Amino acid sequence: MTASLHDLRPTASPSLEPLVQLTAADMNAVNQVILSRMQSQVPLIPELAGHLIAGGGKRMRPMLTCASAALCDYTGSRHHKLAAAVEFIHTATLLHDDVVDGSGMRRGKRTANLIWGNPSSVLVGDFLFSRAFELMVEDGSLKVLKILSHASAVIAEGEVAQLTAQRQIATNEDTYLHIIEAKTAALFSAACKIAPVVAEAGDDAEQALEAFGRNLGIAFQLVDDAIDYTSEEATSGKSLGDDFREGKMTLPIILAYARGQEADRAFWREAVSGDRVSDDDLAHAIRLLRDTQAISDTLERARLYARRALDAIAGFSNGKARAALTEAVEFAVARAY
Amino acid sequence: MTASLHDLRPTASPSLEPLVQLTAADMNAVNQVILSRMQSQVPLIPELAGHLIAGGGKRMRPMLTCASAALCDYTGSRHHKLAAAVEFIHTATLLHDDVVDGSGMRRGKRTANLIWGNPSSVLVGDFLFSRAFELMVEDGSLKVLKILSHASAVIAEGEVAQLTAQRQIATNEDTYLHIIEAKTAALFSAACKIAPVVAEAGDDAEQALEAFGRNLGIAFQLVDDAIDYTSEEATSGKSLGDDFREGKMTLPIILAYARGQEADRAFWREAVSGDRVSDDDLAHAIRLLRDTQAISDTLERARLYARRALDAIAGFSNGKARAALTEAVEFAVARAY
Numbered sequence: 001m002t003a004s005l006h007d008l009r010p011t012a013s014p015s016l017e018p019l020v021q022l023t024a025a026d027m028n029a030v031n032q033v034i035l036s037r038m039q040s041q042v043p044l045i046p047e048l049a050g051h052l053i054a055g056g057g058k059r060m061r062p063m064l065t066c067a068s069a070a071l072c073d074y075t076g077s078r079h080h081k082l083a084a085a086v087e088f089i090h091t092a093t094l095l096h097d098d099v100v101d102g103s104g105m106r107r108g109k110r111t112a113n114l115i116w117g118n119p120s121s122v123l124v125g126d127f128l129f130s131r132a133f134e135l136m137v138e139d140g141s142l143k144v145l146k147i148l149s150h151a152s153a154v155i156a157e158g159e160v161a162q163l164t165a166q167r168q169i170a171t172n173e174d175t176y177l178h179i180i181e182a183k184t185a186a187l188f189s190a191a192c193k194i195a196p197v198v199a200e201a202g203d204d205a206e207q208a209l210e211a212f213g214r215n216l217g218i219a220f221q222l223v224d225d226a227i228d229y230t231s232e233e234a235t236s237g238k239s240l241g242d243d244f245r246e247g248k249m250t251l252p253i254i255l256a257y258a259r260g261q262e263a264d265r266a267f268w269r270e271a272v273s274g275d276r277v278s279d280d281d282l283a284h285a286i287r288l289l290r291d292t293q294a295i296s297d298t299l300e301r302a303r304l305y306a307r308r309a310l311d312a313i314a315g316f317s318n319g320k321a322r323a324a325l326t327e328a329v330e331f332a333v334a335r336a337y
Numbered sequence: 338m339t340a341s342l343h344d345l346r347p348t349a350s351p352s353l354e355p356l357v358q359l360t361a362a363d364m365n366a367v368n369q370v371i372l373s374r375m376q377s378q379v380p381l382i383p384e385l386a387g388h389l390i391a392g393g394g395k396r397m398r399p400m401l402t403c404a405s406a407a408l409c410d411y412t413g414s415r416h417h418k419l420a421a422a423v424e425f426i427h428t429a430t431l432l433h434d435d436v437v438d439g440s441g442m443r444r445g446k447r448t449a450n451l452i453w454g455n456p457s458s459v460l461v462g463d464f465l466f467s468r469a470f471e472l473m474v475e476d477g478s479l480k481v482l483k484i485l486s487h488a489s490a491v492i493a494e495g496e497v498a499q500l501t502a503q504r505q506i507a508t509n510e511d512t513y514l515h516i517i518e519a520k521t522a523a524l525f526s527a528a529c530k531i532a533p534v535v536a537e538a539g540d541d542a543e544q545a546l547e548a549f550g551r552n553l554g555i556a557f558q559l560v561d562d563a564i565d566y567t568s569e570e571a572t573s574g575k576s577l578g579d580d581f582r583e584g585k586m587t588l589p590i591i592l593a594y595a596r597g598q599e600a601d602r603a604f605w606r607e608a609v610s611g612d613r614v615s616d617d618d619l620a621h622a623i624r625l626l627r628d629t630q631a632i633s634d635t636l637e638r639a640r641l642y643a644r645r646a647l648d649a650i651a652g653f654s655n656g657k658a659r660a661a662l663t664e665a666v667e668f669a670v671a672r673a674y
Contacts, residue, residue: 042498096463100456119437119500122459126433126466127493133470133486142477149470156464161379163456 014330016058022324023066029077030062033084037131048112048124052091055109061191062087064216067328068195068209071313071321078198081135082144086191088132089148093155093187095125100163101246105239144194151190158182162248169257169272171249177218180225185217192216208312212325215309219333222302225250226295226336229286241282247272251301255294256285264288299336306333351667356400359661363403364396366414370421374468385453385461389428392446398528399424401553404665405532405546407658408650415535418472419481423528425469426485430492430524432462437500438583442576481531488527495519499585506594506609508586514555517562522554529553545649549662552646556670559639562587563632563673566623578619584609588638592631593622601625636673643670 020027038049062083069079097103098111099118105111113121129152136145162179165171192213196205228243229252243250249272257268270276271285289295306329316322357364375386399420406416434440435448436455442448450458466489473482499516502508529550533542565580566589580587586609594605607613608622626632643666653659 040494040497042494042501044497044501045494093463096459099459118455120497122433122436123493123496123500126430127490127497129463129466130486130490130493133482134490137479137482137486140479142474142479145470145474145482149467149474153464153467153471156460156467157377157379157382159460160377160381160457160464163460164379164381 014327014334016328016331018324019063019067019328022070022321023063026066026069026080026083027059027063029080030059030066030083030087033080033135034087037084037135038088038128040127044116044120045124045127048095048116048120049091049128051109051112051115052094052106053087055107057107059087061090061187063328064188064191064213064325065195067321067325068192068212069199071209071316071318071325072196072199072201072205073318074195074199074201076198078139078141079195081139082148082194082198083191085132085135085148086187086194088128088135089152089155090187092125092129092132093159095121095128097159099125100159101242103242139198141197143197147190147193147197151186154182154186158184158186165249167247167272167274168249169269171254173251173254176249176251176254180218180221181214184221185214188217188220189213205316208315211312212309215305215312216329216332219302219305219309219329222251222298222305223333223336226252226298226302228252229289229295230336241285244271244282244285245277247274251298252289252294253285255297256289256292259292259294260288295336299333302333302336306330351664351671353395353665353668355661356404356665359407359658360400360403363406363417363420364400366417367396367399367403367420367424370417370472371424374421374472375425375465377464381453381457382461382464385432385449385457386428386465388446388449388452389431389443390424392444394444396424398427398524400665401525401528401550401662402532404658404662405529405549406536408546408653408655408662409533409536409538409542410655411532411536411538413535415476415478416532418476419531419535420528422469422472422485423524423531425465425472426489426492427524429462429466429469430496432458432465434496436462437496438579440579476535478534480534484527484531484534488523491519491523495521495523502586504584504609504611505586506606508591510588510591513586513588513591517555517558518551521558522551525554525557526550542653545652548649549646552642552649553666553669556639556642556646556666559588559635559642560670560673563589563635563639565589566626566632567673578622581608581619581622582614584611588635589626589631590622592634593626593629596629596631597625601629632673636670639670639673643667 034053038053039046065079065083065086094106095112098106098113099121103111104114136148158179162183165175165179189210192209193206196209225243228241228250231240253268253272257265260268267276267284267288271281309329310326313322313325371390375390376383402416402420402423431443432449435443435450436458440448441451473485495516499520502512502516526547529546530543533546562580565578565587568577590605590609594602597605604613604621604625608618646666647663650659650662
C-alpha cells in the first residue's frame with residue numbers, strides 16, 4: 001500500500017481487499033449477528049431479508065464500522081451488534097427504496113418487491129428497522145442510539161426530499177448535495193462515528209470519523225450517480241439509465257442542463273418530465289453529458305470529497321487501518337472508470 | 338361511575354369522556370410534542386403526517402400512556418414525549434398499513450397513499466418511526482427503549498404474518514389471535530407498560546399494565562374485526578366489508594367457516610380467494626355470519642379479554658384513573674352495538 005492523500009489517480013487500480021482483510025475476523029462475527037437476528041417465527045421475514053442480505057452486497061457500512069474501530073485501536077466486541085444494526089438499517093432503506101422507485105433490479109438480481117410484492121418489502125423493511133433498534137438497545141449506549149436514530153430520521157427526510165425533487169428540472173446542485181448528504185452520507189457518517197464512541201476514543205476521534213464517513217458517503221453517491229450513465233448492467237448490478245428514466249435530478253443532469261444550449265435544455269426538460277425514455281433518448285443524453293463534461297466534473301467533485309475524507313483521518317496513528325481505509329476511499333471513486 | 342368488573346353489558350352506554358377528562362392536561366402537552374416534532378425542512382413530511390395525525394384519530398394509545406401514569410400516581414412529565422413517540426409509531430404503522438392494503442379510506446377521510454401516493458406514505462412512515470426513537474432517546478430510559486423497540490419488531494412480524502394468512506381459508510383461531518396480539522395488542526401493551534416504568538412503580542405495576550394493555554388491545558381488535566361486518570361507513574370511518582373484499586381471515590370468518598354447512602364453506606372458500614366480491618356476496622356473507630353467531634361470539638370473546646384487562650388493574654388504588662380506564666374498556670367493547 002503506497003497510497004498518498006493527494007494522489008487519487010483514476011489510473012490506479014485500488015481495491016477493497018485491504019479493508020476486507022483488515023475487518024475479516026470482525027465481519028465474521030457481524031455476519032453471525034446478522035444471520036441470527038434476521039430470523040423470525042414468520043418464515044417470509046428471513047426468506048425475503050435473506051434474499052437481499054445474502055445477495056451480493058459488499059457490506060460496506062458495517063465494514064466501515066469495523067475498520068473505524070480498528071483505527072481507534074479498539075479490541076472489544078461491542079461494535080459487532082452495532083455494525084449489524086447499521087446493515088439492518090441499510091437493508092430496510094434498500095427494501096423501501098425499491099418500492100418507492102418501482103425498481104426491478106438490485107445488485108444484479110431481481111428485487112424483493114418484484115418477487116414478493118411491495119407489501120412484503122415494506123413490512124420486512126419495518127421489521128429490520130425495529131430489529132436494528134433492538135440490537136442497539138441491547139448494546140445499551142444512549143449515545144450510539146442517538147447517533148443512529150438521528151441518522152435514520154435524516155435518511156427518511158433525504159428520501160422524501162429526493163422524491164419531491166424528482167422530475168423537477170429546477171433542482172440545483174445545493175439541493176442535490178443536501179439530498180445525498182441525507183439519504184447516503186448520514187448512514188456512512190453514523191457507521192463510522194459509532195466506532196470511536198464504543199472505543200471511548202474521545203471527541204476529536206468522533207468528529208474525525210464523522211467527517212470521514214460523511215465525505216466518503218458524498219463521494220460514493222456522486223460516483224454512483226455518474227455510473228448510472230456510464231456503466232454496464234453486468235458490473236453495476238442495475239440497468240444503465242435507471243435514474244434517467246425515473247427523472248431523478250442527479251448532478252450529471254444538473255450540470256448538463258446548466259451548461260447546455262437552449263435546444264439541449266429543451267431536451268432535458270422533456271426527459272426529466274418523462275417524455276424521453278427510449279434507448280435513443282438515453283444515448284442522446286449520454287452524448288450531452290459527455291459534451292458538457294458533466295460526468296467527468298461529477299467525478300472530479302467526488303474526488304474532492306474523497307480527499308476531504310482522507311484528510312479527516314490523517315491524524316490517526318494506526319497505519320494499517322488507515323491504509324486500508326485510504327485504499328477503500330480510492331476504490332470508491334475509481335469504480336466509475 | 339359505577340362500572341363493576343364483571344358487568345360489561347351491551348346495553349350500557351359507556352363513553353370515552355372520563356378518559357378524555359382524566360388525561361386532558363397531559364394530552365395538551367403530548368399534542369404539543371406531536372405537532373412540534375413532526376416538523377421537518379421537507380414540507381411534504383408535516384403536510385402528509387398532519388393529514389393523518391390531525392385527522393380525527395382518538396389518540397387512544399397516548400391517552401392510555403397518560404391514564405396509566407395517572408393510575409400510578411405519577412406527577413412528572415417524562416411520559417409526554419414517550420406518549421408522542423407511541424403515537425408516531427402508531428401513525429407510521431397506519432401509513433404503511435394503508436399502502437399494504439391499498440386502502441382508500443381511513444377515519445372517514447381519503448388515505449394519505451391515495452392523495453400523495455404510496456412512495457410518500459412509505460417514506461413519511463419511516464420518518465415518523467425514526468422520530469419516535471429520537472424522542473425515546475431524548476428521554477433516555479433504556480428500559481422504555483427496549484419495550485418499544487421490541488413492540489415495533491413484534492408489530493412488523495404481526496403484519497407480515499397477517500399478509501401471509503390473507504386469502505388462506507385454513508387460518509385458525511390460534512393463528513388469528515397470535516396475529517392480532519402482535520399487530521395490535523403489542524403497542525397497546527407497550528403504551529401502558531412504559532407509564533409504570535417512568536413512574537418507577539415497580540415490577541407488579543409493570544406486569545399489571547402490560548396485561549391490561551395486551552388484553553384491551555385484543556378486545557379492541559376483535560371488536561374492530563366484527564365492526565367490519567356490522568357498521569356503516571359514517572360511524573366506522575371505513576367501508577363495510579373491507580376485510581371481506583381483501584380476503585382477511587378475521588375471527589368472524591374463521592368461526593362461520595368452521596361452523597358452516599358444506600355449501601356455505603364452499604362460499605367462504607370462494608370469497609376468501611377473491612371470487613366473491615359483489616355487494617350481494619357481502620350481504621350473503623353477513624347473513625351467514627349472523628346465522629352461525631360468528632359476530633356475536635366474536636364480541637363475546639372481546640368481552641372476555643376486556644374482563645381480563647379490568648382484572649389486571651383491579652389492584653391499583655387510584656379510583657379516578659381506574660374508573661376512567663374501566664369505562665374506556667367498556668366503551669371499546671360497546672362500539673359494535
